[in-house]
Amino acid sequence: MTQKDITFVADFLTEHFNEAPELYNRKGKYFNVERVGQYLKDEDDDLVSPPNTEGNQWFNFLKNSTHLKESPLLFPYYPEKSLHFVKRQMEGVIDQCLQKPADVIGKSVHQAVCMSLYKTSQSEDSTPQLFKLPFLWNDKTSNIHYVLFTILENSISKIYILRRHSDTSRSVSNGILAIEFGNFLNNSINESSESRCYSCLDAHFYDDETVTVVLKESVEQEGKERVLAQLPLS
Numbered sequence: 001m002t003q004k005d006i007t008f009v010a011d012f013l014t015e016h017f018n019e020a021p022e023l024y025n026r027k028g029k030y031f032n033v034e035r036v037g038q039y040l041k042d043e044d045d046d047l048v049s050p051p052n053t054e055g056n057q058w059f060n061f062l063k064n065s066t067h068l069k070e071s072p073l074l075f076p077y078y079p080e081k082s083l084h085f086v087k088r089q090m091e092g093v094i095d096q097c098l099q100k101p102a103d104v105i106g107k108s109v110h111q112a113v114c115m116s117l118y119k120t121s122q123s124e125d126s127t128p129q130l131f132k133l134p135f136l137w138n139d140k141t142s143n144i145h146y147v148l149f150t151i152l153e154n155s156i157s158k159i160y161i162l163r164r165h166s167d168t169s170r171s172v173s174n175g176i177l178a179i180e181f182g183n184f185l186n187n188s189i190n191e192s193s194e195s196r197c198y199s200c201l202d203a204h205f206y207d208d209e210t211v212t213v214v215l216k217e218s219v220e221q222e223g224k225e226r227v228l229a230q231l232p233l234s
Contacts, residue, residue: 038082039082039083040082040083040084041082041084042082042084043082043084043085044081044085046080046081047079047080047081047082050079050080051079053079059077062074075090075093076089112164112168113164113175115162115176117131117151117160118130118131118151130151130152131149131151131152132149132150132151132152133149134147134148134149135147135148135149135203135204135205137204137205137208138166139208141208142208143165143166143167144163144164144165144166144172145163145164145165145166146161146162146163146205147161147162147163148160148161148203148204148205148211149162150200150203157180157181157197157198157199157200157218158178158179158180158181158200159178159179159181159200159203159213160176160177160178160179161176161177161178161179161211162175162176163175163176179231181197181198181199181200181213181215197217197218198215198216198217198218198225198227199215199216199218200213200214200215201214201215201216201226202214206230208233209232209233209234210230210231210232210233211230211231211232211233212228212229212230212231213228213229213231214226214227214228215227215228215229
């Protein structure tokens with residue numbers, strides 16, 4: 001260590017770890033802790049060296065405001081507590097605010113229909129992820145919800161479209177159907193190839209009447225074709 005390092009450490013100890021007789025009757029150590037570290041301790045005890053709020057413009061503003069002084073909209077300030085204490089208090093308030101909406105929304109949700117898409121083995125460890133993350137779309141004109149998804153096992157060339165009416169008491173014809181891409185693009189990509197097959201990389205609704213899909217050639221080789229296609233929903 002250089003002399004500068006030693007001086008720096010000595011000055012730190014001198015400033016923060018002097019004996020403090022006024023703290024002798026307090027619980028804990030009898031010297032001032034480092035002023036930043038005390039805010040990070042996960043304890044409910046009061047701060048050894050609380051901040052000086054004298055002259056703080058925000059506190060003066062609140063103190064002089066009749067309407068804001070007791071406002072329930074302002075989160076209370078705890079100048080004697082650490083940030084961990086304040087964090088727990090705030091989490092408790094937020095949880096309390098969210099509990100009622102969660103109860104109301106939870107009770108209003110119910111199962112409209114149940115469809116078996118595929119079966120997996122009993123062992124959870126060997127169960128692959130077959131259901132690819134779906135894309136959701138709401139057609140506000142016809143009040144129909146759409147879900148686009150793929151099932152990775154044995155049907156990589158298919159994309160599934162599930163649709164339900166927003167009014168659960170009403171049914172929709174062809175509630176679920178599959179579109180198989182296969183090799184229908186051969187003529188437009190390569191006239192001489194008859195073995196090409198395409199699978200769906202991704203699919204989103206472009207608008208209420210059009211679906212955009214990204215297709216890739218399924219053959220394992222370099223330079224595989226990628227196709228961006230716009231398909232009419234009809």
